[in-house]
Amino acid sequence: QVQLVESGGGLVQSGDSLRLSCTVSGRIFSTYGLGWFRQVPGKERESVAAIEAIGFSRSTTYYADSVKGRFTIYRDNAKNTLYLQMNNLQPEDTAIYYCAQGRYLRTPTSPADVASWGQGTQVTVSS
Secondary structure (H helix, E strand, C coil), X not given: CCCEEEECCEEEECCCCEEEEEXXXXXXXXXXXXXXXXXXXXXXCEEEEEECCCCCCCCCEEECCCCCCCEEEEEXXXXXXXXXXXXXXXXXXXXXXXXXXXXXXXXXXXXXXXXXXXXXXXEEEEC
């Protein structure tokens, strides 16, 4: 069974940085696309950033327009860990952030593309 365990959330002020981590069990870490989604109450879960499977195309990354230039997704293959570096955080970034394993090699950019979810980690940005 695939397990994704997030960590790194917290309460920060506007302009601060946080790094989220997601440890992925099993051999799926390098086999499928991975991503980060976020959700606020009353809204649909949305893709924040994603990365293709290792060796697929050019390991293309995807970013939502709202986070481009501020967030960076990357992975440590030796540790089976996916990261989301979040800089210049803003109050509108407040949400529960979920790590996601895609169903395919390509970047998972919608909930329909996701095979497994982590438990989520809360990020709160105060103004």
